[in-house]
Amino acid sequence: MIIVSGCLQAFYGTLLNLLQFELSPIWQVAEGGRARGSFVYPNHFANFLALCLSLAVGWLLSEMSTQKRHHSIRGTLLASVKMLLSRKLILRLAVIIMIIGLILSRSRMGNAGLFTALGAVALLALVIYRNPPRLLKPLVISIFILDMIIVGSMFGLEKVKQRIEDTSFAAEIRDEVAMDSLPIIEQHWLFGTGGGSFYGVFPNYQPNIYSGFFDHAHNDYIQFAVEFGVIVTVLLGMWVLYALFLACRSMMVRQDKLYRGVAFGCAMAIVHMLIHSTVDFNLQSPSNTLLFLTIICMCYLVRYLPSEAKSR
Template structure:
């Protein structure tokens, strides 16, 4: 029987680098959050598929055997794609009313004749179907191509390099307070943004890549021989001149960039995810427990506290402290500040941080929509279309997203689609944690830790933002999850996994 050991890394290397190109490119055009930018990602995905058809010709049994090792997540992603596709299929009104009474009633008022779709905006749902195809393909090609520890390290370094580019570019634009119009969008770099429009999305990207970097740094530490008390100076000099030092400097830059975004949940979510992940890693890595604790202490003391204070951590803390619970409390503070300014003949209007209640307003308004579109949702990508009918007339502002990925997934995909997302996340958490518990391979454990940390950060950050609705960030977390699944299988196969020996001469 042909298995994944027959796949040759020297043949599919172009596909691997094309996958990396797609990941690195995705954040550049405003995080690919434009229709034409999605088209470019789709073209790169088509190139991956066409290249795979050519490169893997005659090896489909081996490809199938490799995919069967990850049949659960691949099957879930296909299920999500089928749900979105089903939302765009025209159905008779009688069937629509049975499946979703609210959708059937809406279409009966708008277009009583002919058929209609479960999606209230089929064009946008088709766009989301294209994005889902891009994400599912990225997951598939990651688990198919990343079969060795060497490629796993290469992909992790590529993600860190991408984040470094965003950090350095964003730092420069922030330092000069750049302001310009790009692709019909006004961009003001009053915070660290990089090539993103919204600073919280930048923070999520930096936190995810930083998580992978910490996992990669632990890989380097686990590969090192333990230093004795007599040779500590030699090992210290070796560290300063090694690749580990360059990686450590990269982590410092990413931490500085994350702090400079001044994202409250971006920084808080990363800090919580880092503590939980490293604590779990220390429990199941007794040999390197001291190293993990030293790394954690250095990240907290040197990166977050000392360097964070230098680049503006106090401003992030001030934003958190200034975040009021309710609008009433905020109005009272604003009135007090205005009165104090008036007494001092200074009529500058005080600027207060958005309260928790204000951030949660679209979530509260959208809650009835979950019940109205309970099973199949209103259609992927249709939140902005249905939200106006649920918000009160006196509310202000434009909301294209719910500022909560869980609420938006429930309204767009319904319970059926949301259950598939939840199943993918839970299964991935389980597989990654089991990898940390059971594997002794340093690359497998380190990359699994980075994936766990990135997933925890997104799980926390998604409670107040919409990172999963941004193509660049959604693609990034999809590949990181795929890396977590790859870590469970890396180097388990015989050495012939990556190269087939030439046939013997007659």
């Protein structure tokens, strides 16, 4: 259901963007040239797709064979083509659809965070997997080359690249908001100011250098520390890191391909969220938060659930 919802969101957002709708048919929100699906904020849409994408990649990985076969170059190519034309093709198409939606969101950290997380977790998997899938490296390379470069060039990856190049720390007000929130943490470091209170507290600390109303800090780490205090924020961070450890541990010790694949996807999703949360407030979105909590719970499940052979 998670992957299906990601595909539906990506398809809906891509359709509205390519048809150049000025207003969203559902919420009557200005599209502004960026895909946003049923979300109001395009970066929340990008984060949601990235989490779904991570699980889709993990599931696709679990479908791959771990048996080592000695193929010639021709045999390896035939095996790769056979994989793409098998039932795995549906998952592969789902990944492509969600990547198109992610690119059309024009989210800088959404795109950069996803491919960084994919590369980092894939390298880790090559080290800790006892019996890695034969096509792990070809799969990752195909996502980078086919999806990011070829598909991205068709659907506007150049615009995302241009947004990244045009990013100026002098012009990015969100960085100023995060920095100007630090005095709040210094004064309320123990218990914080209360959940959901940032929008009411920050105006008292906002300098006159820039104007505007900011209901979020554009940095989940800063906002959690402001609203809940440093101690609670550190405890929550340790909980997330422990879930990441469980996912990595599952990749190392579990023999069940499904559990290892899901663990790969969960680890990739957590790494992406850790990266994206440095510049945005994705954990303030109920849908993204619930999905992320589900992924954390899956880290525990894939680590401790018995395999089918043992349960029988």
